[in-house]
Amino acid sequence: MFGLFSRKKDLVGIDIGSSSVKLVQVLADKDSFQLLNLGIVPLPHEAIVDNSLMDTAAVVQAVKDLVASLGIKTRDVACSISGNAVIIRKILLPAMTSEELEEQISWEAEQYIPFDIKDVHVDFQILGADPVDPGKIQVLLVASKKDIINDYVSIFSDAGLNLAVMDVDAFAVQNAFELNYGQPEVVRALVNVGAGIMNINVIRDGSTLFTRDVQMGGHQYTEEIQKQLGFNSDEAEARKMLAGSLSDPLLKEVIERTNESLAQEIRRSIDFYNSTAANDDRISAISISGGCSKIYGLQDAVQARLGMEVELLDPFANLRYDEKTFDPEYLKEIAPLMAVGVGLAMRRVGDK
Ligand SMILES: Nc1ncnc2c1ncn2[C@@H]1O[C@H](COP(=O)(O)OP(=O)(O)OP(=O)(O)O)[C@@H](O)[C@H]1O
Numbered sequence: 001m002f003g004l005f006s007r008k009k010d011l012v013g014i015d016i017g018s019s020s021v022k023l024v025q026v027l028a029d030k031d032s033f034q035l036l037n038l039g040i041v042p043l044p045h046e047a048i049v050d051n052s053l054m055d056t057a058a059v060v061q062a063v064k065d066l067v068a069s070l071g072i073k074t075r076d077v078a079c080s081i082s083g084n085a086v087i088i089r090k091i092l093l094p095a096m097t098s099e100e101l102e103e104q105i106s107w108e109a110e111q112y113i114p115f116d117i118k119d120v121h122v123d124f125q126i127l128g129a130d131p132v133d134p135g136k137i138q139v140l141l142v143a144s145k146k147d148i149i150n151d152y153v154s155i156f157s158d159a160g161l162n163l164a165v166m167d168v169d170a171f172a173v174q175n176a177f178e179l180n181y182g183q184p185e186v187v188r189a190l191v192n193v194g195a196g197i198m199n200i201n202v203i204r205d206g207s208t209l210f211t212r213d214v215q216m217g218g219h220q221y222t223e224e225i226q227k228q229l230g231f232n233s234d235e236a237e238a239r240k241m242l243a244g245s246l247s248d249p250l251l252k253e254v255i256e257r258t259n260e261s262l263a264q265e266i267r268r269s270i271d272f273y274n275s276t277a278a279n280d281d282r283i284s285a286i287s288i289s290g291g292c293s294k295i296y297g298l299q300d301a302v303q304a305r306l307g308m309e310v311e312l313l314d315p316f317a318n319l320r321y322d323e324k325t326f327d328p329e330y331l332k333e334i335a336p337l338m339a340v341g342v343g344l345a346m347r348r349v350g351d352k
């Protein structure tokens with residue numbers, strides 16, 4: 001976990017996405033998790049544009065609404081950022097302890113980060129010894145822009161909350177995967193396709209081998225439907241959701257073309273990773289999540305492009321919940337959208 005201000009207390013996961021804000025709260029028992037609270041509030045279209053916060057008042061209001069309607073008492077929050085708000089690099093450094101690296105990380109990071117080091121918060125995870133040169137260690141460097149973190153700190157404080165853990169979308173999805181399915185022994189790509197951004201994270205044994213965010217997602221479908229079929233954005237959004245059940249060949253054509261361009265982009269990233277990996281490290285499994293995984297035909301398109309079965313990541317697979325409080329059908333409906341939120345809620349505060 002890349003906790004900024006970690007503390008050992010309960011927290012709620014709040015995923016601020018460009019189409020909606022999601023809140024998840026879980027109770028951690030010894031080895032299992034129980035779902036306590038869950039909610040989604042849609043955001044106005046213009047609140048987050050190109051992954052940037054444009055209308056913070058609307059976001060604050062959505063967070064407040066969620067917390068009030070669910071009666072949340074916990075004040076500490078875990079949230080996450082993605083895209084160009086954060087830079088993630090795998091680097092090689094001379095072998096050293098975590099404590100030593102803690103002292104040196106800013107200095108080491110400087111050459112890998114295209115911003116003034118004073119403007120970023122630098123975090124890291126030691127992945128292990130380098131298999132080629134045992135005198136070196138592989139380190140995952142995570143640098144996030146301070147001004148963006150501060151925007152999120154303000155949003156939560158305006159909503160009467162405290163940002164306790166700042167995470168990264170791709171790592172929250174990984175957390176949701178691992179806590180539901182265990183740590184994969186094979187190399188697996190986790191692909192989370194949201195409204196504005198697609199997070200790709202290649203993992204094995206609890207470590208990230210490669211990660212990339214691409215600015216592609218559900219908005220693209222809505223825009224294509226608007227442009228090519230002449231609907232306004234609300235009509236286009238509704239048609240995108242219903243495409244599977246409408247008999248509208250033109251609509252299906254637009255969606256299939258967009259599926260194709262998304263699938264191609266996923267293929268490009270996976271090929272890029274595979275081309276740098278040893279044979280044993282090639283991707284052999286893939287899980288998809290995010291609201292777009294529900295788009296008509298996308299899963300099949302990705303499957304065809306990759307020649308590999310694409311599995312759905314269910315963030316509730318291993319969560320206990322009371323069926324009187326949470327309708328299993330509803331949970332199934334929204335599961336793809338909740339991967340980041342569940343991953344955030346499952347953060348054990350203070351762990352790294
Ligand atoms: N049933 C559905 N059919 C098709 N698309 C859907 C469906 N449900 C949600 N979506 C689409 O999924 C997207 C929302 O997914 P998600 O909640 O993962 O994104 P987000 O977190 O709000 O955005 P981001 O993380 O990209 O900023 C929207 O574009 C929405 O239209």
Ligand SMILES: [Mg+2]
Nearest residue numbers: 017018194340
């Ligand atoms: Mg999202």
